[in-house]
Amino acid sequence: MSGFYMPEIGVSEExxxxxxxxxxxxxxxxxxxxxxxxxxxxxxxxxxDGGGLSFTSILNIFNSITxxxxxxxxAMTCGERIFTLQRLINQRDGYTKKDDKLPPKMxxxxxxxxxxxxxxxxxxxxxEYYQLREWDKEGRPTKEKLKKLNLMML
Numbered sequence: 001m002s003g004f005y006m007p008e009i010g011v012s013e014e015x016x017x018x019x020x021x022x023x024x025x026x027x028x029x030x031x032x033x034x035x036x037x038x039x040x041x042x043x044x045x046x047x048x049d050g051g052g053l054s055f056t057s058i059l060n061i062f063n064s065i066t067x068x069x070x071x072x073x074x075a076m077t078c079g080e081r082i083f084t085l086q087r088l089i090n091q092r093d094g095y096t097k098k099d100d101k102l103p104p105k106m107x108x109x110x111x112x113x114x115x116x117x118x119x120x121x122x123x124x125x126x127x128e129y130y131q132l133r134e135w136d137k138e139g140r141p142t143k144e145k146l147k148k149l150n151l152m153m154l
Contacts, residue, residue, distance in 0.1 A: 008055045009034055009076055019115050025129035030076070036086070037079030081149045084133075084141050088154050097139040100126055 011030045014023055034055070038045055041062065047053065059075055062068070070078075087095075102122060109117045130137065134145035146152050 006030075006034065006055065008072055019118055019120070021121055021125055024125055025132050028129060029080075029132055032083050033076050033079035035079075036082035037075055040078075040082055077149070081151065084145070084149055084151060085154070087139075087141060088151070091140060097126075097137075100139055 009030050011027050012023075035045055038058075041058070043058065055072065055075075059070060059072060062075075063070055090099075102120065107119055107122075109115070109119055126139075127137070130139055133141070134148075135141050141149075141151075143152070146154065
């Protein structure tokens with residue numbers, strides 16, 4: 001995955017700058033959708049770039065096997081649909097906004113290193129992430145989003 005940037009799916013090096021909150025909601029959403037798709041294909045997340053396979057190469061293999069003709073956007077929408085479905089299942093089982101949090105050590109400023117003296121602006125990032133995902137302020141996918149993803153039956 002070349003670090004945390006993948007131009008094929010709209011994640012640039014700008015999104016991947018350490019401890020710069022700018023673009024992190026975008027990076028998180030895109031990578032979650034990508035990972036959901038790769039997992040659904042029963043591929044190893046560590047294999048694609050490390051194994052010399054770009055996302056385009058994976059998609060070409062997928063299209064050859066299925067006879068479909070998906071482009072990157074269609075594949076990413078499928079990943080988003082999978083991720084959103086997982087979210088809905090978790091919420092059905094009691095998962096709420098209060099569960100969207102980082103490990104406790106991230107709320108304590110580090111004494112040294114690239115995040116020395118810093119704590120991520122979690123609430124701001126979470127609000128931006130929810131808005132980007134088209135979820136409500138409590139982290140629930142909106143009816144409009146479910147309709148876009150053809151998940152209204154849930």
